[in-house]
Amino acid sequence: MTDLAYAPWRVLPESWQYWLGIQLPNSYHLLVDFLLYFVFVHIYKLQPGLEKLRSSQYWQSIIECTSVIEDFARHSRYWTNSLKFNLFRYSQYFVLVIVFVFATVQADALSVGYVLFSLLYLYAGHEFFRRRDSLWQWSRYYNYFVLMARLAYQVPILEGSTLPEAWQNIVGFRKRGEATDWVVFDYMIFLLLHAQRWVRTLIPV
């Protein structure tokens, strides 16, 4: 039996090999994958003790929702309650300003959505306290759509272009390795929006 002189998938162009993940893997990618696996395996082991952990007074004092607001008419509030309340009141402005700055780093059609969200939400003001998470979820959906669209554009079928007037650059699609590929800002917006989602849970409805 003759040994294969070359792996069968080497007949594919390099761009397709990279897209399908059948090139020789980068060692840093494997490290990150292993770290992710390590995290999930430890959560799997953690689960039995979670209930005991959450009944602890320390968990309740910092992580859980603060007490119902009416209780403070009868009981003194701690500085941790004040911290949670102020975080609940002002964090949205911080997040919106940061999202606006990140969106203006790269001027393209996809970033216009973030700019619009920031400006509209800053204008809405107290409407956010009344409608809680129902407005923010639309910004998270849009952010996820942008992430998926930018990733799907990496398919080798779609040609890239470095010309500023090309439709790809106007819309905001860039191939990996292009000088203006700043997709990291989209992921930072993702983390900020989900951190804001957690902040919304600090004060009970």
Add this chain to the structure above:
Amino acid sequence: MDELTLWNAAPAKYEITLFNYAPRFAPTLTGKFHRAEFKEGAKWYLSNLFNVSFYQVTLIVLVIAVLVRYNVFAVGYLLLLGVCVTIPRHVFETRVFQFAVSLILMLGIMFQYALNLGVPTSKTCNNIFDKSAY
């Protein structure tokens, strides 16, 4: 009364405590920074840091896993990220979900390692259909 009015109506407590202290610390607490209570609380949080923040750690590591690559694996991780932030927290914490995700990740890592093991690297043949190279 609205929430803000209720909040401002409540008297603030000016004891300098880091955590809601256990009753056994109460008699010696008023007006001071209670070092023993702080140390006990800080030790608890540091020793349980992963247990407290595992959900956030998972999301951050998933984001990094997506960020380092631009291929179908990144699409898969992004879909997993979408699933993790969408499903209710109690579903995320079930052993079934964790086991399923761990298994998929393990298969992905093994597949990537398999590409490194025994992959022919001969430079004499660029095409498997070129019989002259055998």
